[in-house]
Amino acid sequence: MSDCSGEMLLELLNVDLTLHQKEILHHVNLRVCRGEILTIVGPNGAGKTTLLRVALGLLPPSSGHIELKPNLRIGYMPQRLQLDPTFPLSVRRFLALAGPKKADGFFAALEEVGASHVVDSALSNLSGGELQRVLLARALLREPDLLVLDEPVQGVDVHGQVELYQLIARIRDQRNCAVLMVSHDLHLVMAATDRVVCLNRHICCTGAPEVVTADPAYLALFGPLGAQNLAVYTHDSEHRHDCSEEHT
Amino acid sequence: MDDFLIRALLGGFGVALIAGPFGSFVVWRRLAYFGDTLAHSALLGVAVGLLLHVNLTLGIVVVCQGIAILLFFGQRQRQLASDTLLGILAHGALSLGLVSLAFMEDVRIDLMAYLFGDILAITTSDLLWIYGGGGLALAGLLLIWRTLLAITIHEDLARVEGLAVDRINWFFLGLIALSVALMMKVVGMLLVTSLLIIPAATARRFAPNPEAMAILASLIGCCAVGSGLYGSFLWDTPTGPSIVVAACLLFLSSFLLPVRLVLKNVRH
Numbered sequence: 001m002s003d004c005s006g007e008m009l010l011e012l013l014n015v016d017l018t019l020h021q022k023e024i025l026h027h028v029n030l031r032v033c034r035g036e037i038l039t040i041v042g043p044n045g046a047g048k049t050t051l052l053r054v055a056l057g058l059l060p061p062s063s064g065h066i067e068l069k070p071n072l073r074i075g076y077m078p079q080r081l082q083l084d085p086t087f088p089l090s091v092r093r094f095l096a097l098a099g100p101k102k103a104d105g106f107f108a109a110l111e112e113v114g115a116s117h118v119v120d121s122a123l124s125n126l127s128g129g130e131l132q133r134v135l136l137a138r139a140l141l142r143e144p145d146l147l148v149l150d151e152p153v154q155g156v157d158v159h160g161q162v163e164l165y166q167l168i169a170r171i172r173d174q175r176n177c178a179v180l181m182v183s184h185d186l187h188l189v190m191a192a193t194d195r196v197v198c199l200n201r202h203i204c205c206t207g208a209p210e211v212v213t214a215d216p217a218y219l220a221l222f223g224p225l226g227a228q229n230l231a232v233y234t235h236d237s238e239h240r241h242d243c244s245e246e247h248t
Numbered sequence: 249m250d251d252f253l254i255r256a257l258l259g260g261f262g263v264a265l266i267a268g269p270f271g272s273f274v275v276w277r278r279l280a281y282f283g284d285t286l287a288h289s290a291l292l293g294v295a296v297g298l299l300l301h302v303n304l305t306l307g308i309v310v311v312c313q314g315i316a317i318l319l320f321f322g323q324r325q326r327q328l329a330s331d332t333l334l335g336i337l338a339h340g341a342l343s344l345g346l347v348s349l350a351f352m353e354d355v356r357i358d359l360m361a362y363l364f365g366d367i368l369a370i371t372t373s374d375l376l377w378i379y380g381g382g383g384l385a386l387a388g389l390l391l392i393w394r395t396l397l398a399i400t401i402h403e404d405l406a407r408v409e410g411l412a413v414d415r416i417n418w419f420f421l422g423l424i425a426l427s428v429a430l431m432m433k434v435v436g437m438l439l440v441t442s443l444l445i446i447p448a449a450t451a452r453r454f455a456p457n458p459e460a461m462a463i464l465a466s467l468i469g470c471c472a473v474g475s476g477l478y479g480s481f482l483w484d485t486p487t488g489p490s491i492v493v494a495a496c497l498l499f500l501s502s503f504l505l506p507v508r509l510v511l512k513n514v515r516h
Contacts, residue, residue: 020326056408076408083401086452087276088461097398098409142409 004033009146009178015064024050026202037172037179039189042199048182052150075144077135079151089123091134098141109137128155149181165192252368259370260473262378263434266427268466269389271444276400280441285338286428287440289315291345298355305377312425320421365436365488378430385427392416435488446495450502
């Protein structure tokens with residue numbers, strides 16, 4: 001099993017989780033190091049979000065344990081905001097609630113994610129892509145060593161997804177933080193990630209995207225659809241490069 | 249104006265002021281049924297108060313707190329859905345209250361007053377309870393305001409950001425239980441939730457931020473109390489229900505007003 005090198009931020013050791021007599025996670029070993037983007041992929045019900053919750057300390061594992069770098073700062077981007085529509089909240093206020101932060105802090109974070117134009121909008125008025133960017137800005141306000149993103153591109157159109165993955169990669173480059181994310185899609189995410197963990201209750205395979213997508217366990221899980229994506233991946237990889245140069 | 253009317257008005261305003269901010273959270277966090285359950289347990293509080301020979305409002309406050317604690321732990325188990333649990337507690341407590349009152353042979357209480365409130369019978373001691381206890385509840389809410397907003401937006405996010413989510417939730421349930429117990433006297437156990445929810449729902453369309461919504465809800469509640477009392481005086485209708493009818497009319501007429509605000513609740 002390939003592992004990362006560099007400063008260890010988070011490590012799961014032999015994590016098992018059983019809920020309601022049902023095994024959700026089985027012997028999961030996972031290590032996240034500074035500077036890498038690690039993506040967890042897997043079919044529905046594979047335990048991806050649950051694994052994130054365990055890593056965040058929101059759900060205690062049934063056995064095994066979790067090691068964190070001392071004073072690890074985590075920025076968390078939840079899958080969605082179940083905000084009651086009766087809750088009047090502006091983006092500015094939402095970000096201000098992230099912690100005791102000086103007034104210009106949240107504006108800088110919004111600029112970093114390219115969403116400074118929505119600062120005075122109501123949270124309930126944002127488009128899918130804008131909301132994801134605002135959530136990401138809130139995570140960045142924590143000055144995180146580790147960004148934990150639960151399906152960061154959900155509710156975003158394909159073009160917006162590519163942009164968001166580029167943004168995440170750029171944030172990693174500039175801040176030298178680690179990114180641990182869960183993704184539903186197999187296409188675009190492969191371009192923006194250093195290491196992929198293929199999860200189906202247990203870890204099926206792990207490694208660089210081009211290694212994993214050729215792995216028999218991966219192919220068994222996703223079938224020919226998964227194999228096809230390798231082509232998409234290389235194409236997107238080049239595309240991404242062009243785009244990020246335009247941005248800078 | 250007669251003394252009892254002034255006391256009624258003061259008591260009603262006090263309760264409306266408490267209801268605004270708490271009602272906003274009840275609406276945001278979808279706790280309406282929760283408030284109802286607390287209110288239903290009030291009769292058990294009356295029985296406990298009579299049994300122990302203590303102030304009846306104190307009895308109600310204590311029993312409501314007990315129910316809030318039961319609910320807090322009850323919601324952590326996963327055998328029963330939350331609304332099932334609330335239903336059991338609400339009607340269990342109500343019936344237990346009625347049955348224990350029936351056992352006290354020398355006690356005759358005015359059941360209607362507890363069910364629908366008896367604002368015209370508010371005493372000076374009731375006013376002290378409403379303003380003392382209400383002030384305490386509001387001060388407590390102010391203390392946890394920011395944290396509670398963060399938890400209301402996303403509980404897990406708040407947890408990851410290091411907030412003491414369980415402790416704050418616990419404290420908040422206690423405060424709600426206290427305010428529901430205090431509101432009993434004015435609108436009665438069956439209508440307490442309406443005074444929490446209707447003004448807050450009315451305020452929503454005009455509020456640009458959470459604080460404005462809470463304050464506006466308080467003011468709208470005061471309007472409902474004032475006009476409800478006046479209507480009840482004019483047409484000799486029961487006061488508690490009249491206040492709730494007034495609140496409903498305010499809610500409906502609020503849709504006639506145009507909303508000119510920075511924030512509009514339009515979903516794309």
